[in-house]
Amino acid sequence: MDILELKKKANEVRRNIVTAVHAARAGHPGGALSSAEIFTYLYFEEMNIDPSDPHKADRDRFVLSKGHSAPGLYSVLAERGYFPKEDLLTLRHTGSYLQGHPDMKHIPGVDMSSGSLGQGISAAVGMALSARISGDSYRVYTLLGDGELQEGQVWEASMFAGHRKLDNLVVIVDNNNLQIDGAVDEVCSPYPIDRKFEAFNFHVIRVEDGNDMEQIQKAFEEARRTKGAPTAIIAKTLKGKGVSFMENKAGWHGKAPNDEEYGLAMKDLEAIGEKLEKAGGADGK
């Protein structure tokens, strides 16, 4: 898929996120929107997966360690065809399989249940180790929040992955700089994030704009070429990206838009979509 198509998909993922969280009347739009390019690139370009066979043994695995960004994961899974897009409207509803946080038992395409911060990365490390033990070639990806780095377990897992040189593991940090109580560097600074992962023997890739699909692509290509060490991609992103009134606002970490805000948000995303369509026209695509 070319870059423009990926950008269009990312915008669709954002529309799904806003629609799902609005329908749920609760949830976490901010960190889901900041990760839209990462989700899109992973599921439409990077990972070896088959939506018609979600349990395929040799598939690449993804663990959403920042489990509260579930609307982002569900949106890309629906967009990729793992389940009907209409089901996103049942997010967080009683009886729906789309639980507030990822549930591997009931959601096609979810490789690991998560939600309690700091734990997903350990499971991802276990999966990467598992492939190493049995000589399998699949790769494992896990997405963490920057606030999540405050959990000590992240560094237990990183120490292990670096020590074991798990080069089939890619840790991505969605560095949107905001957590519930404010800016991460005001609450309890995780910086310098890059040097921390380097100290744990990771190959570190810094992405200046993690909402730029070209930069995301370059980072994953570099990760794939990296041998002898796990990779950490530190992607600077904008929380709430794409919805003007949500951008860079900690208040939109875990709040659903009301009907009026939903209308405004979808208008913003439609405008972005139209711009991308025009860009396609100009490129002659």
Added chain:
Amino acid sequence: MENKKKIATRESYGNALAELGKKYENLVVLDADLAEATKTSTFKKAFPERHIDCGIAECNMVGIAAGLAATGKIPFASSFAMFAAGRAFEQVRNAIGYPHLNVKIGATHAGISVGEDGASHQCNEDIALMRSIPGMVVLNPSDDVEAKAAVAAACEHQGPVYLRFGRLAVPVINDRPDYHFEIGKGVTLREGDDLTIVATGLCVSASLEAAEELAKEGVNARVINIHTIKPLDEELLVKAAKETKRIVTVEEHSVIGGLGSAVCEALSDTVPTPVHRIGMKDTFGESGPAAELLHKYGLDAEGICREIRGWMK
């Protein structure tokens, strides 16, 4: 009992793993810098490439075990009960219990029989913690024979299992040809009609001794070995409650939340029966040789007899 062979169930755990490693190619063993103590070192000698030392990081070890299980391995995650069930409780609950992953937790050094290390390392709360997790099987074998059978059964079982082992060498009491282990099935070791002693783990052996002592005084106690705390053999317990009218539970664990609580919960529904719970009475342990501590806290045959006599007066 003194002339019986004695083996610590942690030894049985290591030996069973080394044996099962031959049969199950996808069996992997994790430890957190305690392989010599938990006896997973026995497995490590046989299958070094399938033994993973995670370093002193139990929470991460449990998460790694979850990832291994999610990709088709049968991981046994090993540490002291205090750290496996205590420190990593939330990881066990969320990364193993909630997704019902096929992880086995081999927890050694449970209870006060840890001895000299003292209260910080003597976990008397693990059964309470583990049995509160939906879908978790909780096994607490009484001797070498049962411990090895429990590890094999855990390996066959699909889903999370918590196995509790001890540091102290305990008498082998199940070395009979017709011994059969089945998850969820209690074992009646001694018939009797005056009361039923329901025991688990290393307290089974002491309870048998206590029953012999009580018999000399004309009190005929039935003794039931509950090696599976969850799922509990309610049928066997209800039958015993109906037939003997009185139940005493004995465990090397807090009287809050362990075997005693589980038995009370089971009986209160159908056959409300007086139940006296013997165990750690809402207190921490302390340093000392294991046998002395078991004596001090009333978990040897003498202490069990004393409690029962007092209760039955």
